[in-house]
Amino acid sequence: MxxxxxxxxxxxxxxxxxxxxxxxxxxxxxxxxxxxxxxxxxxxxxxxxxxxxxxxxxxxxxxxxxxxxxxxxxxxxxxxxxxxxxxxxxxxxxxxxxxxxxxxxxxxxxxxxxxxxxxxxxxxxxxxxxxxxxxxxxxxxxxxxxxxxxxxxxxxxxxxxxNVATSVNGSGPAYVYLFAKAAAESADRQGIPADAALRLFSQTLIGSAEMLLHSGHTPDELIKMVSSPGGTTLKALDVFYSRGFEAIIDEAMLACTHRAEELGK
CATH class of the missing domain: 3.40.50.720 (NAD(P)-binding Rossmann-like Domain)
Incomplete structure (x- = not known):
């Protein structure tokens, strides 16, 4: 063959x-x-x-x-x-x-x-x-x-x-890279060199993905495991939630799927 x-x-x-x-x-x-x-x-x-x-x-x-x-x-x-x-x-x-x-x-x-x-x-x-x-x-x-x-x-x-998969895994790496870029740049502004922050954040992505795949816990359960009452994580999450983070992701993925459908016409 x-x-x-x-x-x-x-x-x-x-x-x-x-x-x-x-x-x-x-x-x-x-x-x-x-x-x-x-x-x-x-x-x-x-x-x-x-x-x-x-x-x-x-x-x-x-x-x-x-x-x-x-x-x-x-x-x-x-x-x-x-x-x-x-x-x-x-x-x-x-x-x-x-x-x-x-x-x-x-x-x-x-x-x-x-x-x-x-x-x-x-x-x-x-x-x-x-x-x-x-x-x-x-x-x-x-x-x-x-x-x-x-x-x-x-x-x-x-x-x-x-076409929906295009918005999940096909274009998904770009979402992750944008998140990593923003996190590294914020760390740099706070005093950690961007390259060191990017290494730390990249390993965090790898470890988090492994937890999602193999821990047996749902995303909501994993979020709760990291979020101590009155702690630092909840302060960060409060900002994400108040800015409509999940709605932004949904809107972006729908736009991606729609574009895939347009390309097929």
């Missing part, structure tokens, strides 16, 4: 490197195309084959990862139409692009898997939501799932939930 990639940017690179690192598939049975010769050459040096066009990848590969921006999808699919067959399996990682849009644009009822990963795939700690069309076999779905599991954790959702 040949696995192809259209696009060799950060996310595609993380997936390809994850495959190679975990030994999921041999490099010689992978083919990649990107408009950047420099990006193609990086993976050629790792043993992958390179292609001169989108249609060449689609012709030669059994499973094709479409790792391009939503804005470029129409032209990529038009090029793919030249060589696509109903046996070609596709995996799309673009926000908002539906299975129906792909099959209708291709004019081919081929199997399609939608994935919504995030950038921590780059360090093997990604979070990916997956769904599939009815045409996707259990074997192919298990293979694609194993690729994303090699780079982090996977959740299986319905397609009508994937």
């Amino acid at each position: 040949v696995v192809g990639f259209v696009g060799a940017g950060n996310m595609a690179g993380a997936i390809m490197n994850g495959i190679l690192r975990a030994g999921i598939h041999p490099a010689q049975d992978m083919i990649v195309f990107d408009i950047s010769e420099e990006k193609r050459s990086v993976f050629q040096q790792k043993g992958l084959r390179t292609a001169a066009s989108v249609s060449e990848v689609v012709k030669d590969a059994d499973i094709v990862f479409l790792a391009v921006k939503p804005q470029n999808f129409a032209e990529v699919l038009e090029e793919a139409k030249k060589t696509v067959t109903e046996q070609t399996r596709f995996v799309t990682i673009a926000a908002g692009i539906s299975i129906h849009y792909i099959t209708s644009t291709l004019g081919c009822d081929c199997p399609v898997i939608r994935a919504m990963p995030n950038t921590p795939l780059l360090v093997g700690k990604g979070a990916t939501a997956l769904c599939r069309s009815e045409k996707v076999s259990d074997e192919d779905f298990a293979f694609v799932r194993s690729i994303f599991e090699a780079c982090g954790t996977v959740e299986i959702l319905r397609e009508d939930q994937i």
Whole structure:
């Protein structure tokens, strides 16, 4: 089986490197195309084959990862139409692009898997939501799932939930980075060097995530565990609550989901 990639940017690179690192598939049975010769050459040096066009990848590969921006999808699919067959399996990682849009644009009822990963795939700690069309076999779905599991954790959702996942894990890292930036800058203004504060806060994020995943407690219970009556944490939380922190998060996530829906139209 040949696995192809259209696009060799950060996310595609993380997936390809994850495959190679975990030994999921041999490099010689992978083919990649990107408009950047420099990006193609990086993976050629790792043993992958390179292609001169989108249609060449689609012709030669059994499973094709479409790792391009939503804005470029129409032209990529038009090029793919030249060589696509109903046996070609596709995996799309673009926000908002539906299975129906792909099959209708291709004019081919081929199997399609939608994935919504995030950038921590780059360090093997990604979070990916997956769904599939009815045409996707259990074997192919298990293979694609194993690729994303090699780079982090996977959740299986319905397609009508994937745009919401964009606002949860897809864009979620940016929310965390903004929170970390604000905390480090506040600490710096209070006298702790920003780099030291960022290290402390980053480890706090890691530890807090582990507690959320493995302590058996709900978020509300964990908040209560940190919040001593009359203590410092409650003073900070009072500010968050008075400024509508949870409502702000909800509004931001709804805006993200709405944008994903717009990109799919």
